[in-house]
Amino acid sequence: xxxxxxxxxxxxxxxxxxxxxxxxxxxxxxxxxxxxxxxxxxxxxxxxxxxxxxxxxxxxxxxxxxxxxxxxxxxxxxxxxxxxxxxxxxxxxxxxxxxxxxxxxxxxxxxxxxxxxxxxxxxxxxxxxxxxxxxxxxxxxxxxxxxxxxxxxxxxxxxxxxxxxxxxxxxxxxxxxxxxxxxxxxxxxxxxxxxxxxxxx
Amino acid sequence: xxxxxxxxxxxxxxxxxxxxxxxxxxxxxxxxxxxxxxxxxxxxxxxxxxxxxxxxxxxxxxxxxxxxxxxxxxxxxxxxxxxxxxxxxxxxxxxxxxxxxxxxxxxxxxxxxxxxxxxxxxxxxxxxxxxxxxxxxxxxxxxxxxxxxxxxxxxxxxxxxxxxxxxxxxxxxxxxxxxxxxxxxxxxxxxxxxxxxxxxx
Numbered sequence: 001x002x003x004x005x006x007x008x009x010x011x012x013x014x015x016x017x018x019x020x021x022x023x024x025x026x027x028x029x030x031x032x033x034x035x036x037x038x039x040x041x042x043x044x045x046x047x048x049x050x051x052x053x054x055x056x057x058x059x060x061x062x063x064x065x066x067x068x069x070x071x072x073x074x075x076x077x078x079x080x081x082x083x084x085x086x087x088x089x090x091x092x093x094x095x096x097x098x099x100x101x102x103x104x105x106x107x108x109x110x111x112x113x114x115x116x117x118x119x120x121x122x123x124x125x126x127x128x129x130x131x132x133x134x135x136x137x138x139x140x141x142x143x144x145x146x147x148x149x150x151x152x153x154x155x156x157x158x159x160x161x162x163x164x165x166x167x168x169x170x171x172x173x174x175x176x177x178x179x180x181x182x183x184x185x186x187x188x189x190x191x192x193x194x195x196x197x198x199x200x201x
Numbered sequence: 202x203x204x205x206x207x208x209x210x211x212x213x214x215x216x217x218x219x220x221x222x223x224x225x226x227x228x229x230x231x232x233x234x235x236x237x238x239x240x241x242x243x244x245x246x247x248x249x250x251x252x253x254x255x256x257x258x259x260x261x262x263x264x265x266x267x268x269x270x271x272x273x274x275x276x277x278x279x280x281x282x283x284x285x286x287x288x289x290x291x292x293x294x295x296x297x298x299x300x301x302x303x304x305x306x307x308x309x310x311x312x313x314x315x316x317x318x319x320x321x322x323x324x325x326x327x328x329x330x331x332x333x334x335x336x337x338x339x340x341x342x343x344x345x346x347x348x349x350x351x352x353x354x355x356x357x358x359x360x361x362x363x364x365x366x367x368x369x370x371x372x373x374x375x376x377x378x379x380x381x382x383x384x385x386x387x388x389x390x391x392x393x394x395x396x397x398x399x400x401x402x
Contacts, residue, residue, distance in 0.1 A: 004264050004271045004293065011252035014245045018230050024383075027291060029219050033253060034265070041253035044215045045246045051212035052234060052242035063205050064235070070205045090228060092205070 008034075060131070062107040062124040064089050072096075072104060079103045081138035085128065085157065087111045087150075091143060103141070106131065111144065112153040120156055128157070132164050139167040146173050146188075209235075261332070263308040263325040265290050273297075273305055280304045282339035286329065286358065288312045288346065291383040296344065299391035304342070307332065312345065313354040321357055329358070333365050340368040342397055346381050359400045369400040 008030060015026035033041055057063070058070035061083075065071070072078065072092075082103030086092055087110065095101050108123040131137065140161055144150035158168050174192030175184040184192075209231060216227035234242055258264065259271035262284075266272070273279065273293075283304030287293055288311065296302050309324040332338065341362055345351035359369045373396035382390065 004259070004273055004290075005256060005267050007248075007252050007256045007267055008265055008290070011248045014248040017245070019233050020226070020229070025221070027294075028221070030252060031290065032220050033249060034256065036253065038253050042250060044218070045250035047208075047212045047215040048234060048249075049243060049246035051208050051231060052237065052239050055206060055208045055235065058205070064209055066206050066208055072205055089205075089209070089232065093228075 061105045062109060062127055063092055063105055064107075077102075081136055082141065083128070083131065083137060083139070084141045084143050086143050087145065087153075095143065103139075106140075108153070111147075111149045112156055113149045114152075123153075125157070125160070129160060129164075132161060132166050137166050139169060142168065142170045144170075262306045263310060263328055264293055264306055265308075278303075282337055283342065284329070284332065284338055284340070285342045285344050287344050287382070288351075288354075292344065295383045295385070295387075295390060296394065299387050299394065301391040301394045304340075307341075309354070312348075312350045313357055314350045315353075324354075326358070326361070330361060330365075333362060333367050338367050340370060342394075343369065343371045343400065344382065344394070345371075348381075355400070363400075370397045371400050372397050 011030045011033070012023060012026045015021055015029050016023050018026075021029070033044070036044075054066075056065050056068055058065045058073055059068050060073045061070060063070045063072065073080075079102050083106050084095065084101060084103055085106045085108060086095070087108055089107060092105050092107060095105075106124070106128045108125065108128075110118055110123050112118060112120060112123070128140075132140065140157075142154045142157060144154050154170060161168050172195065173188065174195060175181060175188060181189065212231045212234070213224060213227045216222055216230050217224045219227075222230070234245065237245075255267075257266050257269060259266040259274055260269050261274045262271060264271045264273065274281075280303050284307050285296065285302060285304055286307045286309060287296070288309055290308060293306050293308060296306075307325065307329045309326065309329075311319055311324050313319060313321060313324070329341075333341065341358075343355045343358060345355050355371060362369050372390075372393040385393075
């Protein structure tokens with residue numbers, strides 16, 4: 001594309017670096033921003049700069065935070081002896097929205113993926129071991145995706161955690177609540193049969 | 202959604218104001234920005250702020266420009282007696298990419314749409330009339346989308362331009378009816394410019 005404005009070209013180039021945003025969409029977004037009030041665009045620009053510059057990570061669970069310790073870790077009503085291990089911040093938000101979990105979290109910041117060159121040392125695994133080794137942890141719940149990478153990460157963490165005398169659990173995998181049996185894929189259905197449990201148990 | 206970081210919440214709120222970006226996508230974009238180098242995010246943020254703060258509009262054709270006169274209007278090899286009227290900047294880019302047009306442009310900055318409360322006075326129509334009245338214009342080519350709003354705008358402009366003794370043409374309806382200009386492929390758009398005909402002919 002040829003533009004009559006370098007400023008527009010630069011902005012479109014930058015917007016097109018976002019995941020899932022092509023050049024055509026980036027142009028639409030840039031033109032939308034152009035039509036806005038300058039103060040509004042300033043707020044937009046500042047929010048993005050501040051996000052990267054001012055955000056911190058909780059020293060305990062590696063969750064995103066506005067201070068050195070996140071609000072979940074500071075909440076004394078939560079069970080600090082139960083750690084839920086997740087891939088990223090979105091998983092924390094998803095689990096918090098269920099209101100079913102009263103423990104604390106540990107955010108790995110990714111998942112083991114040899115194909116992408118991501119090993120355990122690229123994630124916050126050392127911090128997790130330190131937390132468990134420090135004592136006071138009863139259970140580590142591995143809440144990772146039901147993918148090859150999720151299974152690999154769970155396998156690695158379980159092998160590291162078991163010797164520390166902590167109970168390692170994983171979230172149940174099966175057909176989704178409200179889902180029809182014939183809609184589930186074969187792997188999921190097979191897994192839910194293998195993992196069957198007593199009725200009402 | 203509940204977040205452990207207000208900074209993240211604000212950034213997601215801002216990204217979700219973009220057209221076609223929902224809160225789930227906004228979260229994905231925010232997390233992508235978080236993973237980047239701070240200097241890179243600074244460039245991103247600056248590009249958006251500069252776009253709104255520093256961009257100018259060409260005093261002649263109302264096209265987006267880095268100075269008070271755009272590079273197309275300043276190009277002496279182009280035919281300044283042939284003005285192509287378009288809805289917005291994307292259309293200029295689309296037509297430039299066909300390499301079929303050697304005249305100059307006039308960017309309306311929108312289209313007449315009574316449903317959205319947009320009338321001729323909300324667009325750069327006065328500037329177009331001034332250009333034509335100033336003389337030296339041989340032909341005005343209306344390159345508007347083949348939509349109800351495009352037809353309405355073309356009808357209005359033709360009625361205003363005809364008394365000024367200028368030839369008013371429209372691009373051939375080779376572009377699909379109901380389609381936007383910037384969605385058309387370059388061959389079709391180029392052909393529709395070559396096949397232009399007198400308005401109402």
